[in-house]
Amino acid sequence: MNAIIVSALLGVLMMFSGIWVKNRAAITNIAAAGLLLLVIANLLNTYGVWVIHVNTHGMLEFQQFGLFFNTIAFTATLLYVLLSGRDMERTGADTAEYYALVFFVLCGVSILTSFNGLLMLFLGIEILSIPLYILTGADKKNLRSNEASLKYFLMGCFSTGILLMGITLIYGATGNFSFGNSQPIPGTTMVSAPFLEVAGILLVFVSMAFKVSAAPFHFWTPDVYDGAPSVFTSFMATVVKAAGFIAFVRLFSMHTALMGPSWRIIVTFVIIATLLVGNITAVFQQSVKRMLAYSSIAQAGFMLFALYSDNDLAKEGILLYSIAYSLATIGIFAILIKMNDYTFDGFNGLAKTHPVLAAANTVFLLSLAGIPLTAGFFAKYYMLASAVKAGGSIWLVIIAVIFAAVSVYYYFRVIQAMYFKEGTPSVVPTGKSFHTLLIITAAAIILIGLFPSWVLNFLYF
Structure with a gap:
């Protein structure tokens, strides 16, 4: 319970700090210190040094996999605040409230990594989602921000309704808030499950696919990510998305037998549709921010x-993917926020005027493209x-590799603009501390690329 309790208390603390502290920079420093405390508290919980014991009556189940992801999420959020905290201060006058909402989102993340039942899944998703609706509309004078917030709220309510309907069907079929308890059919590997339970699982699957912006339930993502203040889009597209996938994997892990052979068919269709929509649509975008929105859909694939x-390789992979994707995307958005022009032409000549920004941005883009x-x-x-190890179809892996090659095109458009086109980009002044953090982030991405086992060994220490 360390992460859940500490993040909730820090959220309350940040709400009151808005009354006591008037200096916005001091509020950002308090938030950064709170995130560091949260990382330490979660690490102490992970390795059993100091644990807050609370009887949850089986509603929460804390496993190493979830606690490891908490460390990744909290560390990524700390990096996000260090890189983009000053930009958050310029979004509006309610800086303390923004950080309070971020901590409440992290409380929802902590629940999603440790839920043991559909009821706690629902509570975790709502605790995570409701603050995001507010952050999306934080730029109150911007009509696009207001529109994005309204769209996100309405679509979020719609998907939550589907989730609740699925939970209702599962509860009606099994009498409890979990699934996967059906018994195997004697003499076969198939599982006998009531129709209502299977229907409920499908509805839960659709709702979770919506939350992680998987096609064909992705339609809200480009407008919301593009309309929201860029500083909050960075957080939504990284920590929040990765937490959704951890919940997705935790929910359906070891329960896929209920769906029988049709499960692989459904997931295969969603993977191909997500890769197709995300990559092909990103190619035709003229705004780097909107391209990154479609890129996040492709990464979801x-x-x-x-x-x-x-399988175990998939669980290790999703943790490594969360680290790589979060570091690169947070870094790219930190640079994008400093640009006054979000189009590809706005990056023309950046390497000549701001070589550190261009070099770091290149590393981030190469990482998203999957370059060695x-x-x-x-x-x-x-x-x-992991797909090959699971006995999956080789043709699906080949399709994924082809779409990864397609993604190289639109990522390299930004690199081409920075290094091979003439121009004088309009960039907000940046300090040495910002450059240092960018270099450290880029170096971490290269180091993980060279020695990925170091990260996994640390997680499974």
Whole structure:
């Protein structure tokens, strides 16, 4: 319970800090210190040094897999605050409230990594989602931000209704808030499950696919990510998305037998549709921010392989993917926020005027593209290798590799603009501390790309 309790208390603390502290920079420093405390508390819980014991009556089940992801999520959020905290201060006057909402989101993340039943899954999703609706509309004077917030709220309510309907059907069929308790049919590997339970599982699957922006339930993502303030889009597209996938994997892990052979068919269709929509649509975008929104859909296609494979390699891969994707995307958005022009032309000549920003941005883009010697390469490798290990179809892996090659095109458009086109980009002044953090983040991506086993050994220490 360390992460859940500490994140909730820090959220309350940040609400009151808005009354006591008037200096916005001081509020950002308090939030960073709180995130560091949260990382330490979760690590102490993970390795059994100091644990807050609370009787949850079986509603929460804390496993190493979930606690490891908590460490990744909290560390990524700390990096996000260090890189983009000053930009959050410029979004509006309610800086303390923004950080309070971020901590409440992390409380929801902590529940999603440790739920033991559909009731706690629902509570975790709502605790995570409701603050995001507010953060999306944080730029109150911007009509696009208001529109994105309204769309996100309405679509989120719609998907929550589907989730609740699925939970209702499962409860009606089994009498409890879990599934996977049906007995195997004698003499076969098939499982006998009531129709209502299977229907409920399908509805839960659709709702979770919506939350992680998997096609064909992705339609809300580009408008919401593009309309929301960029500083909050960075958080939504990384920590929040990765937490959704961890919940997705945790929910359906070891229960896929209920769906029989049709399970692989459904997941395969969703993977191909997500890769197709995300990559092909990203190619035609003229805004880097909107391209990154479609890119996040394409990345979701690779992360879905963890659901398809359901083995130890997939679990290691989803943790490594969460690290690689979060570091690269947070870094790219930190640079994008400093640009006054979000189009590809806005990056023309960046390498000449701001070589550090261009070099770091190149590393981040190469990682997202899955180029060797970056963390993104091994993240994609683990996802595809898990599918092969699970006995999946080789043609599905080949399709994923082809779409990864397509993604190289639109990522390299930004690199081409920075290094091979003339221009004078308009960039907000940046300090040495910002450059240092970018270099450290880029170096971490390369280091993980060279020695991915170091990360996994640390997680499974």
